[in-house]
Amino acid sequence: MTAPVRFRFGDFLISPRQRLLLRDGRPVPLIPKYFDLLLLLILRRQDAVSKDAIFAEVWSDVVVSDGALAQAVRTLRRTLGDDVHEPRFIRTVSRHGYQFVWPDVAEEADDGLMLTVAPRKAEPVAPSASLTPLVDRLMTTADPEDARDAAEQLHALGTADAMAHLTARRHHAPAVAIMRDARWSVPDAGDVPLLADSEAPGAIMALVRLRLADVKRTVARRWASAAGAGAIGGGVAGLLGGVALYAAPMSNARPQSSIALAAIGALAGGVGAGGVAAGLVTAEVLARSRRALALVVCGAGAGALVAAAAAVVLRALLEGLFGLHLLHTGGAADGLVIGAMAGLGYAVTTTHAHGGGLAAPRGRRRIISVATVAVCCALGAVALALSGQPLVGGLVHEIARSSRDSELALAPLGHLIGEPDFGPITQAILSAFEGATFGCALGWGLTRRPPNR
Numbered sequence: 001m002t003a004p005v006r007f008r009f010g011d012f013l014i015s016p017r018q019r020l021l022l023r024d025g026r027p028v029p030l031i032p033k034y035f036d037l038l039l040l041l042i043l044r045r046q047d048a049v050s051k052d053a054i055f056a057e058v059w060s061d062v063v064v065s066d067g068a069l070a071q072a073v074r075t076l077r078r079t080l081g082d083d084v085h086e087p088r089f090i091r092t093v094s095r096h097g098y099q100f101v102w103p104d105v106a107e108e109a110d111d112g113l114m115l116t117v118a119p120r121k122a123e124p125v126a127p128s129a130s131l132t133p134l135v136d137r138l139m140t141t142a143d144p145e146d147a148r149d150a151a152e153q154l155h156a157l158g159t160a161d162a163m164a165h166l167t168a169r170r171h172h173a174p175a176v177a178i179m180r181d182a183r184w185s186v187p188d189a190g191d192v193p194l195l196a197d198s199e200a201p202g203a204i205m206a207l208v209r210l211r212l213a214d215v216k217r218t219v220a221r222r223w224a225s226a227a228g229a230g231a232i233g234g235g236v237a238g239l240l241g242g243v244a245l246y247a248a249p250m251s252n253a254r255p256q257s258s259i260a261l262a263a264i265g266a267l268a269g270g271v272g273a274g275g276v277a278a279g280l281v282t283a284e285v286l287a288r289s290r291r292a293l294a295l296v297v298c299g300a301g302a303g304a305l306v307a308a309a310a311a312v313v314l315r316a317l318l319e320g321l322f323g324l325h326l327l328h329t330g331g332a333a334d335g336l337v338i339g340a341m342a343g344l345g346y347a348v349t350t351t352h353a354h355g356g357g358l359a360a361p362r363g364r365r366r367i368i369s370v371a372t373v374a375v376c377c378a379l380g381a382v383a384l385a386l387s388g389q390p391l392v393g394g395l396v397h398e399i400a401r402s403s404r405d406s407e408l409a410l411a412p413l414g415h416l417i418g419e420p421d422f423g424p425i426t427q428a429i430l431s432a433f434e435g436a437t438f439g440c441a442l443g444w445g446l447t448r449r450p451p452n453r
Contacts, residue, residue, distance in 0.1 A: 006110040029187035041100040048093040062357030065214035151182035159190030173202030226277030226445035233441025234269020238262040248412035275306025292347035303339020308332040345376030373443035381435025393430040
């Protein structure tokens with residue numbers, strides 16, 4: 001077994017074993033991802049490490065933008081006292097990545113004993129002497145990276161004092177948004193309240209624009225992936241349902257019925273998954289402090305809106321084209337329950353994404369996440385069925401029965417389990433299958449990593 005080692009470079013000592021960075025024996029705080037990035041660059045200091053390799057190693061469980069990596073490097077440079085123009089520690093390799101370039105990195109055995117010195121007590125400094133130039137810079141600079149750097153330094157000096165100094169000025173909303181977003185990059189940064197701010201609406205909108213700026217393409221891909229997976233899952237569920245209906249006792253269905261049900265399932269799955277995914281992606285991008293709650297609420301809200309809109313369109317088509325008047329054509333409640341359950345399953349299995357980035361678990365963790373979303377959606381679907389609100393299958397049955405189209409009536413499915421008709425047990429089983437298939441497809445599409453950057 002290889003003995004653990006630590007690395008000395010300049011005034012710094014980094015211990016992978018204890019996850020500590022010291023400068024002259026004093027701890028230097030870093031958030032975990034930034035520590036991992038620095039360690040990776042040191043371990044592979046003979047090479048220029050590509051961005052793809054960094055994302056795969058450091059952000060293996062989430063999807064983040066190039067801007068997040070640039071921010072991490074900028075923070076490391078400030079921590080090490082480095083200069084981007086004359087780098088002593090981290091060199092930017094144009095259109096490729098980064099390299100650790102300190103020439104004399106010493107490796108030594110890490111015996112677990114780290115001699116640390118308590119941080120020096122800071123000399124009293126008048127708030128205006130330290131905060132005013134940074135606040136001025138934060139509010140006036142047109143360079144987003146410069147503004148972010150100023151915000152991080154303000155957090156390091158003390159979030160509460162910095163916010164008091166900042167909010168005393170007019171038109172501070174954009175700066176507050178940057179402070180709110182930057183706190184995730186600074187260890188022990190304080191809270192940056194938005195709702196209590198005198199310019200709350202402007203600060204919230206500025207934060208939304210800020211967080212969406214670097215991830216628009218990723219969000220679009222993620223939404224399209226979920227919608228596409230939902231359509232495929234719905235199509236497969238419809239096809240299997242058609243096959244089961246064709247094989248059921250006393251069935252009048254023809255083989256072509258499977259194609260019709262697959263088409264209906266694909267349409268419903270694609271629209272439903274697209275709607276719920278829009279809510280979940282929005283929550284994931286915008287909410288960091290209360291991510292789980294945001295996922296449940298936004299999933300429920302988006303699901304309800306899409307389901308309500310689909311019900312209105314379907315009702316208009318049935319009444320306008322076929323003269324059918326159904327008591328139940330789905331609605332907001334269906335989408336609300338399924339969307340909330342999807343958000344709950346996704347939230348509890350992707351807690352590693354707290355603090356930024358879009359969750360992208362791999363291997364076993366991805367399978368667990370997808371399975372959990374599927375189970376949650378199945379439970380929600382069964383609850384709806386038991387309350388008299390079956391999903392797509394039940395709706396197809398009602399339409400077929402009202403239009404006297406016995407080919408698509410699902411009563412023969414009840415015969416497979418011993419019910420004389422499309423009874424409550426059959427409805428519950430079918431709804432569970434629909435919900436599980438929908439949740440599985442949605443979860444798989446949401447956790448799919450982009451093919452390239």
